[in-house]
């Protein structure tokens with residue numbers, strides 16, 4: 001291995017707490033057919049990253065160890081694989097790559113898009129996991145329309161903060177749940193009503209909703225049915241909603257389904273950021289060396305928007 005083929009990356013050799021993440025010198029990946037190699041500027045830190053690292057998902061999503069976490073990426077194209085068209089060395093791109101907690105990461109061209117002028121690497125980095133998921137929930141599954149009532153459960157999070165803005169952009173009456181510290185923040189994203197879930201039971205406060213987008217899961221899903229109007233829909237990105245409960249209540253239920261190709265959604269999200277209709281909220285930026293601290297912060301399950309790793313200028 002020469003210095004030219006090495007890079008710095010945060011990786012873990014065994015499942016465990018955040019401290020298993022260590023920054024090491026590793027082999028740079030090569031882009032395969034249909035992929036590009038991205039020089040990473042920012043990597044998003046998502047709940048899926050630490051769920052995989054902790055081993056919570058190892059029964060059905062085992063990761064080959066050692067593993068470099070990370071899906072969200074923004075950066076510049078360093079090299080292109082065989083058969084790649086539409087992307088060239090030096091292009092500014094964002095989307096979903098593989099093992100993005102590193103100086104370089106590969107990404108299929110079907111899950112990245114070009115960054116529009118005026119959009120920064122920092123703004124673009126959280127748009128795949130958070131942005132695409134919010135789009136799937138609000139637009140593709142929820143079919144939210146102007147004048148409808150949309151409830152976003154978890155309006156402050158990486159997914160929820162974008163879902164609130166997408167609902168507002170669609171012209172819906174957006175209601176959202178958040179903890180006390182995040183009520184004003186979520187209102188500033190375009191929610192007309194924000195329920196402080198630490199003191200108010202959402203089922204007592206909210207009724208006649210057309211679409212619930214649930215980004216929390218568990219008990220929150222269970223307590224979301226009664227706010228729906230007949231024929232309404234509950235969409236969740238956490239788990240699978242109970243079809244029997246939905247049928248018994250005369251409503252519909254769906255889990256978000258991620259398509260294999262997401263470029264067209266990323267392009268829509270990029271345009272919204274460029275026009276100012278969507279402002280991705282960045283909670284905190286850590287260095288690659290502090291990847292363990294970044295995941296520990298994400299693991300609290302509370303916060304505002306997305307945590308990022310800044311890998312390069």
Ligand SMILES: NC(=O)c1ccc[n+]([C@@H]2O[C@H](COP(=O)([O-])OP(=O)(O)OC[C@H]3O[C@@H](n4cnc5c(N)ncnc54)[C@H](OP(=O)(O)O)[C@@H]3O)[C@@H](O)[C@H]2O)c1
Nearest residue numbers: 047133154156157158159177178179182197237301302303
């Ligand atoms: N299926 C998929 O494709 C997919 C994609 C992305 C994410 N997800 C999953 O979706 C979930 C959310 O992801 P994320 O990236 O948005 O996470 P995140 O950025 O960590 O945000 C979680 C948010 O949940 C809020 N929250 C916690 N307890 C709540 C409650 N009882 N009621 C209302 N809000 C509550 C927190 O707000 P406060 O600080 O105000 O408490 C926090 O901002 C995770 O479980 C993630 O794994 C699934």
